[in-house]
Amino acid sequence: MASVVFYFQVHQPYRLRRYSIFDSDQVYFDHPRNEEIIRKVAQKCYLPTNELLLRLFQKHGEAFRVSFSLTGIVVEQLRRWAPEALESFVELARTGCVEFCAETYYHSMAFLYNRDEFVQQTRRHCELVKDLFAQSPRVFRNTELTYNNDVARVVEGMGFSAILTEGADHVLGYRSPNHLYNPPNCPNLRMLMKNYRLSDDIAFRFGRTDWAEYPLTVEKFTSWVDQINGSGNVCNLFMDYETFGEHQWNETGIFRFLEELPAAVLATGRNDFLTISQAVDRYPSAGEVDVPHMISWADSERDISAWLGNSMQANALHDVYAIAHEVLASGDEDLIEDWRRLQTSDHFYYMCTKWFADGDVHRYFNPYESPYDAYINYMNILDNVRARAAHKR
Amino acid sequence: MRVFMLGWEFPPHISGGLGTACYGLTKGLVENGVQVFFVLPTAVPVGGPSHVQIRTPASLGAEGAEYVESIEDAGGGAGEAPYLMPQVQVVQVDAALQPYAPPGRVLQAAGSVRSIADKPRRSRQVKPAAAPPPAAPPPAAPPPAGSSKRISSGLITAGGGAHYQGDLMGQVNRYARQAVELARREEFDLIHAHDWMTYAAGMAVKAATGKPLVVHVHSTEFDRSGESVNQQVYDIERAGMHAADRVVCVSYLTRSLCITRYGVPPEKVDVVYNAVEIPNGQFPLRPIRQNEKIVLFLGRVTMQKGPEYFLRAARKVVDRFKSVRFVMAGSGDMITQCIRQAAELHLGRYVTFTGFLRGLDVDRIFAMADLYVMPSVSEPFGIAPLEALSRNVPAIISKQSGVSEVLRHVLKVDFWDVDEIANKILAVLRHPPLQRTLRHHGAIELRKMSWKDSAARLKAIYHTVCNPAGRA
Structure with a gap:
């Protein structure tokens, strides 16, 4: 039996407006643009894909399952600018x-800079999921699947029963991502590791005509999943939800692929679909996986250099957390909220200089002309936040 | 392969990027196995700290003496000569092509022109502005059928733009005539002319020898003069581009100007980017005994280079950050205006005018600088930012420049956006990690740009004009 575990990440940052050193107002976010993007993504991805999933659940009953995570700030933006899309997620939850x-x-x-803040933000997210979807999360995923043994320890301590991360070759070695594992000294926590080959076949390569396996048919993909039979328990397909309709356009046939996949996988009689918690309940740990250094699902390096790979990023991250005490002590709710929105990883991703010269996926997601512009803009805003915090003291 | 190259400046005596580019390209060509015969006007002083190999008048034979009378032997030991290239011959002909020189220098040059024994018709042409246009092509260029008109259209008398010096048009023609004389004694495969002042010569040599012509556009009249173009200069540029077998531009920015403003067929225009020679030696990251940051402007102080935007940005920076000094290194027709502007902005304490710098002084000022700013209104390429990066100085460059097509690890601004220039200057001054990242990646990026590679592109273009049928 090979169980397909679909996990979709739903996230949109609050993009910053152009903020010069000569600006002194407290309007940091480019809400017209944020609104435009969230509406566009809702139209192209969230609404049609949710509708498709709903149909698939009706058709296959309990046999088809998926897992999601929606960040708090994408939920806020949906609530404000695309409530019908948020409602469709709630409808999915009801199934x-x-x-x-x-x-x-x-x-x-x-997690890297302030554990208290990490715990608070996670608790707040759990409450959101409870309020919105009437579920108490059992599974944790850290931002961009950043992970190491320490993350696992803290997360286990918070009572979660599973954590997601990347099935990076350099931590798995000869082992396969198609089993559940547990972190060292964390007997109560299971690790699910992304099968990045099969996941990226859908998320990145699906529409690429220069790919040797193009076009990716349901039959072909189903046969790859079936090969896990006998050598593994799970097929962890983790990806951005925006894969459907946004990264892979409708024209690539991505929706039809998703529509036909469940029936094809189930037709083998040997494979099924599980949520993450179901997989945790059904399958045992195949052993410990030791991850002393930070890994993530980004780039070919699978490390955190996309957010913390140059001096600008290190400086910006350090500086935003350096004012934690002052900001929190101020008791100013608006200030605290602004400060937390400035912690979103995307702001640091935009400052990444890896591959900048060649232009690639980084640039596609980047609202700035260059990583330097991203840094300058961010630091100008942080100056203003710092001044507000200092003023409150 | 041997190239008959026409230029008007060559290191160490340069007024701008053209000399640097000619030096880099010729050196790169030599490395690619191409021989260069370089023709320079006499207004360029040759000598000083040695030079490339220079032909003496005697070696040209008795007839040649008339044209090369003012050629000087550069002297100096070959071993210590920074500009020595055995495969490049530089020959000076007697013409005072120097558009940006201070008036005094042009008068000097004119003096040396007058001292030459000359035929009456010729001496009339070199005398100041009143000379009428020659009715016919110069005697030195017996016109092959069909091309005589183009030559005569390229030979124009003095007049025109305020920022051009003296009897420039007469000198352009004079240079052309003498280049033809030289060309008749030389063996070469093609002609390569740099910028408009040598286009007339290029066309004349082409007409006289039938060799293919490549013109190299380092800047256009629209870059130098905005919309108030000098019609004569424009006409020469246009004639040169149309007469050429191939037009080489320093950027796509310039290429599109050549196509839209000069009507050159797009398929005839190539782009060869300039490069930079990475200097030997260590450049200190921080100058000793400095308690103020230095922001550098280095270039001709002319409308084209945007000095006024630099000063207006300086004012905004100083409002926020006091331990800073703005250095304007360069001279030009806007220098007095800039000094006045600095005074009006109450920037006296914060701005230093150094005048024109060259050689070691350029190295020194770069070593002191924390940031280089090029706010050019119109910059066909712009080698100076490459020089800044090569000396570990991060750069802010105008998006209206050719070099912004090739550089990514610099800060880019619109020249008119003074707030944004100031915003970025302040960011570099206030955030060392930004400076560090720019330096780190800038140094890597620079290694991808070499004159040898640019010259290889050029050589490929030479092959296409020499073997039009594709027999490369």
């Missing part, structure tokens, strides 16, 4: 076929 995971509310890198 009972969807599990919602926990993460940091602000999609932040707080």
Whole structure:
């Protein structure tokens, strides 16, 4: 039996407006643009894909399942600018076929810099999931699947029963991502590791005509999943939800692929679909996986260099967390909220200089002309936040 | 392969980027196995700290003496000569092509022109502005059928733009005539002319020898003069581009100007980017005994280079950050205006005018600088930012520049956006990690740009004009 575990990440940052050193107002976010993007993504991805999933749940009953995580700030933006899309997620939750995971509310890198802040943001996100979807999350995923042994320890201590991360070759070695594992000294926590080959076949390569396997048919993909039979328990397909309709356009046939996949997988009689928690309940740990250094699902390096790979990023991250005490002590709710929105990992991703010269996926997601512009803009805003915090003291 | 190259400046005596580019390209060509015969006007002083190999008048034979009378032997030991290239011959002909020189220098040059024994018709042409246009092509260029008109259209008398010096048009023609004389004694495969002042010569040599012509556009009249173009200069540029077998531009920005403003067929225009020679030696990251940051402007102080935007940005920076000094290194027709502007902005304490710098002084000022700013209104390429990066100085460059097509690890601004220039200057001054990241990646990026590679592109273009049928 090979169980397909679909996990979709739903996230949109609050993009910053152009903020010069000569600006002194407290309007940091480019809400017209944020609104435009969230509406566009809702139209192209969230609404049609949710509708498709709903149909699949009706058609296959309990046999088809998926898992999700929606960041707190994408939920806020949906509520404000695309409530019909948020409602369609709630509708998915009502089917009972969807599990919602926990993460940091602000999609932040707080774990690296401030554990208290990390715990607070995670708790807040759990409350959101409970309020919105009537579920208590059992599974945690850290921002961009950043992970190491320490994350596991803290997360286990918070009572979660599973954590997601990347099935990076350099930590798995000869082992396969198609089993559940547990972190060292964390007997109560299971690790699910992304099968990045099969996941990226859908998320990145699906529409690429220069790919040797193009076009990716349901039959072909189903046969790859079937090969896990006998050598593994799970097929962890983790990806951005925006894969459907946004990264892979409708024209690539991505929706039809998703529509036909469940029936084809189930037709083998050997394979099924599970939520993350179901997989945890059904399969044992195949052993410990030791991850002393930070890994993530980003880039070919699978490390955190996309957010913390140059001096600008290190400086910006350090500086935003350096004012934590002052900001929190101020008791100013608006200030605290602004500060937390500035922790979203995307702001640091935009400052990444890796591959900048060649232009690639980084640039596609980047609202700035260059990583330097991203840094300058961010630091100008942080100056203003710092001044507000200092003023409150 | 041997190239008959026409230029008007060559290191160490340069007024701008053209000399640097000619030096880099010729050196790169030599490395690619191409021989260069470089023709320079006499207004360029040759000598000083040695030079490339220079032909003496005697070696040209008795007839040649008339044209190369003012050629000087550069002297100096070959071993210590920074500009020595055995495969490049530089020959000076007697013409005072120097558009940007201070008036005094042009008068000097004119003096040396007058001292030459000359035929009456010729001396009339070199005398100041009143000379009428020659009715016919110069005697030195017996016109092959069909091309005589183009030559005569390229030979124009003095007049025109305020920022051009003296009897420039007469000198352009003079240079052309003498280049033809030289060309008749030389063996070469093609002609390569740099910028408009040598286009007339290029066309004349082409007409006289039938060799293919490549013109190299380092800047256009629209870059130098905005919309108030000098019609004569424009006409020469246009004639040169149309007469050429191939037009080489320093950027796509310039290429599109050549196509839209000069009507050159797009398929005839190539782009060869400039490069930079990475200097030997260590450049200190921080100058000793400095308690103020230095922001550098280095270039001709002319409308084209945007000095006024630099000063207006300086004012905004100083409002926020006091331990800073703005250095304007360069001279030009806007220098007095800039000094006045600095005074009006109450920037006296914060701005230093150094005048024109060259050689070691350029190295020194770069070593002191924390940031280089090029706010050019129109910059066909712009080598100076590459020089800044090569000396570990991060750069802010105008988006209206060719070099912004090739550089990514610099800060880019619109020249008119003074707030944004100031915003970025302040960011670099206030955030060392930004400076560090720019330096780190800038140094890597720079290694991808070499004159040898640019010259290889050029050589490929030479092959297409020499073997039009594709027999490369």
